[in-house]
Amino acid sequence: MANDKIQMTSEALEAIKKNFHISVNEMREIAKAFRLEMCMALAGKKSSLKMILTYAKKPAGTEKGNFIALDLGGTNFRILELELKGSGRTGRPVVMKFKLDKDFLTKNRELDKTRKLGFTFSFPVKQTGIASGYLVCWTKGFCASGVVGRDIVRLLEEALIKKNLRGVEVAALINDTVGTLAARSYKDRNCDIGAIIGTGTNACYAEPAMGGAIINTEWGNFDKVRRTAFDILIDSQSDRPGQQALEKMVSGMYLGEVALKVIRAYVLPGLKNFSTEQMSAVESDRSKGLAVTGMILKRAGAGNTTPNERFMCREISSAIALRAARLSAACLSAVVKKIDPSVFGTHTIAIDGSVYEKHPYFAKNISAALKDIFGAKASRIKVVLAKDGSGIGAAITAAAASQAGGFLLKILLVISIAADTLTQFLRGLV
Numbered sequence: 231m232a233n234d235k236i237q238m239t240s241e242a243l244e245a246i247k248k249n250f251h252i253s254v255n256e257m258r259e260i261a262k263a264f265r266l267e268m269c270m271a272l273a274g275k276k277s278s279l280k281m282i283l284t285y286a287k288k289p290a291g292t293e294k295g296n297f298i299a300l301d302l303g304g305t306n307f308r309i310l311e312l313e314l315k316g317s318g319r320t321g322r323p324v325v326m327k328f329k330l331d332k333d334f335l336t337k338n339r340e341l342d343k344t345r346k347l348g349f350t351f352s353f354p355v356k357q358t359g360i361a362s363g364y365l366v367c368w369t370k371g372f373c374a375s376g377v378v379g380r381d382i383v384r385l386l387e388e389a390l391i392k393k394n395l396r397g398v399e400v401a402a403l404i405n406d407t408v409g410t411l412a413a414r415s416y417k418d419r420n421c422d423i424g425a426i427i428g429t430g431t432n433a434c435y436a437e438p439a440m441g442g443a444i445i446n447t448e449w450g451n452f453d454k455v456r457r458t459a460f461d462i463l464i465d466s467q468s469d470r471p472g473q474q475a476l477e478k479m480v481s482g483m484y485l486g487e488v489a490l491k492v493i494r495a496y497v498l499p500g501l502k503n504f505s506t507e508q509m510s511a512v513e514s515d516r517s518k519g520l521a522v523t524g525m526i527l528k529r530a531g532a533g534n535t536t537p538n539e540r541f542m543c544r545e546i547s548s549a550i551a552l553r554a555a556r557l558s559a560a561c562l563s564a565v566v567k568k569i570d571p572s573v574f575g576t577h578t579i580a581i582d583g584s585v586y587e588k589h590p591y592f593a594k595n596i597s598a599a600l601k602d603i604f605g606a607k608a609s610r611i612k613v614v615l616a617k618d619g620s621g622i623g624a625a626i627t628a629a630a631a632s633q634a635g636g637f638l639l640k641i642l643l644v645i646s647i648a649a650d651t652l653t654q655f656l657r658g659l660v
């Protein structure tokens with residue numbers, strides 16, 4: 231009987247693995263579809279990609295001075311101060327991390343000083359200039375009302391003025407992918423792609439056909455990709471069905487959820503929750519009989535588990551995370567080919583985000599998948615972690631923007647009579 235059960239589950243496991251497996255051919259097909267979607271969007275045609283012109287360019291590496299950055303990520307608001315030394319070198323960033331709460335602006339007198347500021351806002355923003363742009367839609371479960379359609383920089387400036395912080399001039403509004411690209415390319419001229427694989431996912435690149443202008447693809451919404459019944463279920467239960475298809479298969483906000491659904495269906499019906507962090511911990515488990523996994527699963531409501539059940543959970547987690555890495559690699563390969571169709575040159579891809587940084591195999595799996603796709607040419611593509619790149623890059627982009635045009639220095643802070651301030655919209659987030 232016991233053997234029957236093991237036999238059954240291992241067959242089920244094979245079926246699950248097959249369902250989540252992305253072959254080399256499938257990666258190439260996805261890459262082709264992705265490139266087509268890029269071109270459609272650039273031509274103003276219907277596409278699941280937004281291909282937003284960011285008005286930012288790669289920094290020259292010679293920018294100098296002290297700049298500050300505000301980095302609105304998923305859970306934390308980070309403020310950092312950075313000294314740019316020119317010649318691609320920076321001082322060590324002074325990073326302050328704050329939980330998002332309505333008083334964080336008043337608590338932070340750092341913002342009193344007269345400084346140029348880069349603002350990283352990690353959501354789809356239709357930019358109207360380097361320091362202006364309106365929110366197209368929320369992603370990653372954010373839903374504060376009254377912000378979609380409004381100029382994010384204007385909201386920040388209003389909030390700063392309201393708090394009497396008049397010394398700050400917003401010189402650049404950027405997506406976190408743009409920050410990641412800027413942070414690496416300040417010291418690495420080959421860097422032309424920036425990506426985030428964290429709570430959300432996205433990538434941007436320097437488009438040679440547009441003089442190196444950086445395009446934010448908003449790839450989280452890419453939808454020309456095969457979904458399993460579990461993905462379809464997660465989408466239908468999400469706050470925005472039909473949106474962010476790729477993000478729901480790749481990012482930290484959803485990976486644990488996909489694994490939870492599969493584990494519940496096939497192995498442990500009693501499992502109550504399973505986060506992406508727990509997935510990583512299970513995949514890293516080297517303990518005898520997967521005892522650590524047993525503890526994690528017990529705490530997550532599964533009760534006592536057998537070594538075989540734990541093994542199944544680990545295999546399921548690996549299959550889902552591997553799929554995420556291979557999907558990311560397929561999309562990255564499309565971006566590389568958009569820049570350089572024959573991959574003649576060398577390219578650095580800078581990636582930041584908790585999944586890429588912390589998952590035990592994610593980075594390795596991306597590199598292996600790029601090798602599968604490009605063969606020997608993969609050696610021309612370097613993939614690097616750009617830790618804290620989104621914030622550091624905001625300071626760098628603020629510097630590049632300030633030095634690119636003196637007119638930016640004269641940006642007036644507009645005092646609006648509108649009652650909505652950044653503080654209020656932040657209140658909606660907590």
Ligand code: BGC
Binds near residue numbers: 353477
């Ligand atoms: C947002 C992107 C962002 C990405 C990573 C996505 O949900 O739409 O703008 O770059 O998350 O933070």
